[in-house]
Amino acid sequence: MAIIIDEKNIPVIVQGITGHQGSFHAQQMKLFGTNIVGGVTPGKKGTQSAGVPVFDSVKEAVENTGARASVIFVPAPYAPDAVIEAIDSGIKLIVIITEHIPFHDMVKMKLYAQLKGSRLIGPNGPGMASVGLAKLGIMPNSIFRQGSVGVVSRSGTLTYEIVNTISESGFGETTVIGIGGDQVVGTKMQDAVQLFEKDSETKAIVMVGEIGGTAEEETAEIIKNSVSKPVVGFIAGRYAPPGKRMGHAGAIITGNKGTAESKIRALNEAGIRVASTPTEIPEILKQLIR
Amino acid sequence: MIALTVILLKPVLQINDMVDLLEYEGKQIFQKYQVPVTEFKVIRSESDIPDFSERMVIKAQVPVGGRGKRGGVVPVNSKQEALIAMDKIRKIDFDGHRSEVFLLEKAYSERRELYLSVTLDRSKELPVILASAEGGMDINSVPAEKIYRHHIVPYVSVPEYVKRELGEFLGLKDRQIYEVVDALYSIYDQMDASLVEINPLAVTDGGLTALDSKITVEDDALFRHQEIEPRYFGLEPVEIEARKKGLSFVRLEGDIGIIANGAGLNMATIDMISLRGGRPANFFDLGGTDDPAKVIEALKLESKIVSKVLFINIFGGVTRCDTVATGIVQAVKELKPDFKIVVRLRGANEEQGRHILQENGIESLLNLDQAIDRVVKLAGE
Incomplete structure (x- = not known):
């Protein structure tokens, strides 16, 4: 089943497909098995990129291809408009790869998406993949292996590291979601965990958090109350100094808020074991899944 | 070619810190929005x-x-x-x-000092108005029941009833507070602020007066605010140099240099080294790159702070391992560093990358745990 992307051949478009990132990753997504049906770059109608037709607008792309999902590679100043256009064209799943989108724009985009019934993933993340079905994003194809673990993460490359470790250990994944490193994200960690709980194929959940904000603490509360599947946690930034932003907009300790200790404590109190290195994750999984 | 796109995707200044305006800059903005100031x-x-x-x-x-x-x-x-x-x-x-x-x-003579701010509540993902009659102190030390809170939905703005409630909560009879609340939210919204704070907001015989200002503007939105110059408050010279080059670099107190691609992988690398008793010297996100020149730039910066060991940890995706290896080889030829370099390459083109390094006598490993052990051991020698 997997989550969010739970069927094969869902038609996907790429907004910003004529850029180098857009065209490269459209190719990579095709190699994964994603049904990329077209792309959108205003002014580039009639051309081809990554072997699919390019359209001027999302509406046109949807009319011609029946697209139901979109991956956004549009630069930050124009990305919010691209997202609103996708929502208005009836796209129900929008994965935003773009980084440096102002959170003010994201607050408004997310409210609009909720109003119109679209799901946003990202921004500033690697996207998502349901193994064996489709990948909407930029994660390397080589790290996945079909299996039973659901992964949700605030990071990019750390997700690759951890997914790769889970794959090499033999477990493999159902769906991997990189929710993005910003303060406001379309799909939150707690949303993903609740979806994994309902998914029949997912036997265990790995949640990869980092310092900053309170998403991990809130997710721990939800797990304590309503998740029966085994969960393994990982928190990056145990040794990060307060007041310094560690790359991601969301990764900062302010005062005594957002520390790794607070997150690890909350997870432990919810009965979740927290790995201190990526390689510990499959070791803990082995003990939890029989 | 990919590198070009990476730049296009990041047209915004990468300062990696919010921009804190000084009191007078904030008060100049207050004046523009008709918030009364002395x-x-x-x-x-x-x-x-x-x-x-x-x-x-x-x-x-x-x-x-x-x-x-x-x-x-x-x-x-x-x-x-x-x-x-x-x-x-x-x-x-x-x-x-x-x-x-x-x-x-x-100099002013106030009767009372209040607190008023608009900021982002990350957990609710909405802006929130905070108000308290206990002004003049850190809002974090004010008990929750003494703080008025209202979450603002951007399309709805601040409803009239909220201003009424807030005025009553602060014990203000005059409608002047209504205008101040509206102005504060307008500044938050139009300036792309993450915090607009008046602390204290004085009640004087002549009405309300903002005695201080704190406005923090989100750096990702600076492309909309050309009038605000990026600033490097509280940063070390090497951090400022990195920011100016668009590199995400944070100085730490230790002696083991770190270059990794991605913020999360950087933090995890720092954690793993620290857990094994090593002391990381920095956080350095190489980001997604397909340009060996960026790798050389990164090594140049590291050579200013590293004394014994530099650890380069790459999980290739957008960033190719062979590109990184090429950059490392060139940088070593150019810089002739007197410290040791340990490279760990995984992911896209890892075989080619490892081959390039091997040919040039640079140590590389596949396994992260082994690489970390090696780095900590070298640092201890």
Whole structure:
């Protein structure tokens, strides 16, 4: 089943497909098995990129291809408009790869998406993949292996590291979601965990958090109350100094808020074991899944 | 070619810190939005000080709280006294900040001090208004029941009933607070702020007056605010150099240099080294790159802080391992570093990358745990 992307051949478009990132990753997504049906770059109608037709607008792309999902590679100043256009064209799943989108724009985009019934993933993340079905994003194809673990993460490359470790250990994944490193994200960690709980194929959940904000603490509360599947946690930034932003907009300790200790404590109190290195994750999984 | 796109995707200044405006800059914005402030003058040099004989206050302009307690706010009665006060303030270290600009304003006599702000509530993902009758102190030390809160939905703005409630909560009969609340939210929204704060907001005989200002602008939105210059408050020279080059670099206290691609992988690498007893010297996100020149730039920066070992940890995706390896080889030829380099390459083109390094006599490993052990061991030698 997997989550969010739970069927094969869902038609996907790429907004910003004529850029180098857009065209490269459209190719990579095709190699994964994603049904990329077209792309959108205003002014580039009639051309081809990554072997699919390019359209001027999302509406046109949807009319011609029946697209139901979109991956956004549009630069930050124009990305919010691209997202609103996708929502208005009836796209129900929008994965935003773009980084440096102002959170003010994201607050408004997310409210609009909720109003119109679209799901946003990202921004500033690697996207998502349901193994064996489709990948909407930029994660390397080589790290996945079909299996039973659901992964949700605030990071990019750390997700690759951890997914790769889970794959090499033999477990493999159902769906991997990189929710993005910003303060406001379309799909939150707690949303993903609740979806994994309902998914029949997912036997265990790995949640990869980092310092900053309170998403991990809130997710721990939800797990304590309503998740029966085994969960393994990982928190990056145990040794990060307060007041310094560690790359991601969301990764900062302010005062005594957002520390790794607070997150690890909350997870432990919810009965979740927290790995201190990526390689510990499959070791803990082995003990939890029989 | 990919590198070009990476730049296109990041047209915004990568400062990696919010921009904290100084009090006078915030008050200039307050004036524009008709938030009442006490009459003030910005003093950049001694010639800016007017002759005066009434009671005034000279204030240090630094982006940190608690200035008053540290002697950064001084009452003065003449130009001469102002000059002496400025000299004294210049010598004060405010958490690494020095006051270069001063604010001279009329001394005030307030009846009460209130607190008012608009900020982002990350957990609800909405802006929130916070108000309290206990102004003049850190809002985090005010008990929750003494703080009025209302989450703002951007399309709805601040409803009239909320202003009424807030006014009653603060014990204000005049509608002036309604205008101040509206102005504060407008500043938050239009300036792309993450915080707009008046603390204290004074109740005087002449009405409300903002005695201080704190406005923090989100750096990702600076492309919409050309008037705000990026600033490097509280950063070390090597961090400033990195920011100017668009590199995400944070100095830590240890001696093991780190370059990794991605913020999360950087943090995890720092954690793993620390857990094994090593002391990381920095956080350095190489980001997604397909340009060996960026790798060379990164090594140049590291060579300024690393003494014994540099650890390069790459999980290739957008960033190809062979590109990184090529950059490392070139940088080593150019810089001839006197420290050891341990490279760990996984992901896209890892075989080619490892081959390039091997040919040039640079150590590389596949396994992260083994690489970390090696790094910590070398640092201890």
